[in-house]
Amino acid sequence: MENCPCCSGLKFKDCCADKISRKNPAQTPLELMRARYSAYAVKDIDFLVFSQDSRTHSGNIRQEIVDFANAVKFIKLEIHNHQHDNETQGHVNFSAYYASNGQIHRLTENSQFIFKDGEWFYLSGDTDFSTLKINRNETCPCGSGKKFKRCCANK
Numbered sequence: 001m002e003n004c005p006c007c008s009g010l011k012f013k014d015c016c017a018d019k020i021s022r023k024n025p026a027q028t029p030l031e032l033m034r035a036r037y038s039a040y041a042v043k044d045i046d047f048l049v050f051s052q053d054s055r056t057h058s059g060n061i062r063q064e065i066v067d068f069a070n071a072v073k074f075i076k077l078e079i080h081n082h083q084h085d086n087e088t089q090g091h092v093n094f095s096a097y098y099a100s101n102g103q104i105h106r107l108t109e110n111s112q113f114i115f116k117d118g119e120w121f122y123l124s125g126d127t128d129f130s131t132l133k134i135n136r137n138e139t140c141p142c143g144s145g146k147k148f149k150r151c152c153a154n155k
């Protein structure tokens with residue numbers, strides 16, 4: 001893989017790869033948020049389960065993550081704002097765009113992250129989902145330069 005899925009403009013190996021492998025764990029809520037987005041794109045389910053705080057694990061969190069990762073193709077990440085509330089808490093507000101069933105959807109979330117045992121973890125978030133109206137002849141929002149109907153509309 002060349003460019004990092006998180007839209008940082010960096011190569012995957014210079015951006016989220018070491019955070020996902022935990023060779024060099026995320027140092028901030030924003031780094032972890034980007035790494036989790038990229039982990040969905042590369043379907044690293046173990047990292048997604050690990051990096052979510054166990055307090056907010058539901059019974060079948062692994063299956064939920066697998067189902068979502070398989071059903072969607074993430075195409076774009078926008079960070080709106082992020083903050084360190086204090087040493088052990090932070091927030092990231094972002095929108096992630098993904099293709100699914102021939103349409104483009106937007107997931108906007110204000111995520112809460114906590115720091116414990118030397119690493120950041122995703123705790124929970126308030127999420128809004130919406131579906132974008134895109135004409136099949138429009139340029140695809142994924143940045144490929146192709147028409148939507150010849151690109152992510154087929155996902």
Ligand SMILES: [Zn+2]
Pocket residue numbers: 004005006007008012015016017034035038
């Ligand atoms: Zn990245």
Ligand SMILES: [Zn+2]
Pocket residue numbers: 140141142143144148151152153
């Ligand atoms: Zn596309």
